[in-house]
Amino acid sequence: DVKVTQSSRYLVKRTGEKVFLECVQDMDHENMFWYRQDPGLGLRLIYFSYDVKMKEKGDIPEGYSVSREKKERFSLILESASTNQTSMYLCASSLGQDEKLFFGSGTQLSVL
Amino acid sequence: DQQVKQNSPSLSVQEGRISILNCDYTNSMFDYFLWYKKYPAEGPTFLISISSIKDKNEDGRFTVFLNKSAKHLSLHIVPSQPGDSAVYFCAATNSNSGYALNFGKGTSLLVTP
Numbered sequence: 001d002v003k004v005t006q007s008s009r010y011l012v013k014r015t016g017e018k019v020f021l022e023c024v025q026d027m028d029h030e031n032m033f034w035y036r037q038d039p040g041l042g043l044r045l046i047y048f049s050y051d052v053k054m055k056e057k058g059d060i061p062e063g064y065s066v067s068r069e070k071k072e073r074f075s076l077i078l079e080s081a082s083t084n085q086t087s088m089y090l091c092a093s094s095l096g097q098d099e100k101l102f103f104g105s106g107t108q109l110s111v112l
Numbered sequence: 113d114q115q116v117k118q119n120s121p122s123l124s125v126q127e128g129r130i131s132i133l134n135c136d137y138t139n140s141m142f143d144y145f146l147w148y149k150k151y152p153a154e155g156p157t158f159l160i161s162i163s164s165i166k167d168k169n170e171d172g173r174f175t176v177f178l179n180k181s182a183k184h185l186s187l188h189i190v191p192s193q194p195g196d197s198a199v200y201f202c203a204a205t206n207s208n209s210g211y212a213l214n215f216g217k218g219t220s221l222l223v224t225p
Binding site: 004009033035040041042043044045048056058090092097099100101102103104105106108 | 156216
């Protein structure tokens with residue numbers, strides 16, 4: 001079974017803090033994604049990566065950056081957290097050209 | 113602009129009956145469609161998919177229908193069970209132009225005993 005692990009289930013940060021969300025997958029998947037889920041807005045793509053050190057902007061990249069130094073790990077960085085970044089963050093991975101994504105359990109981030 | 117639309121935020125169905133969840137899309141380049149199910153405090157899990165070369169795909173109690181001319185797909189769950197209560201997301205992509213899925217806003221299904 002594919003396992004996508006997000007380092008924290010719940011996180012509380014203060015406005016202006018730098019926040020790191022970590023994601024690790026164990027199935028040697030090429031593609032990794034960060035989505036956020038908000039009530040009434042569904043899942044929106046922040047960034048994705050289809051190879052080590054490669055990254056592509058999704059639909060809502062503003063205020064975020066990412067890092068992919070190793071194939072299995074994809075990090076989402078909030079340089080200066082703001083209250084409108086309070087959300088459920090979901091990491092996902094997929095294999096090559098396979099459209100099917102496998103998701104982690106999510107990190108509920110609260111920015112106070 | 114939302115390219116995948118789920119216009120019903122919620123749906124309530126009695127146990128044993130059919131649940132029908134609808135999804136519309138605007139991008140005619142989409143050629144692969146998926147349904148995901150999400151329980152609270154968990155990540156979405158893949159449920160069923162369909163390629164644009166088909167108009168129906170069935171997996172147990174779950175069937176997805178695709179109407180390309182109407183840019184519409186639907187998920188049928190028969191018979192519905194209380195454990196099916198979750199948020200269902202429709203997703204679409206073009207398999208040749210990228211790796212990311214476009215998701216709808218989701219439909220919250222409640223199956224009552």
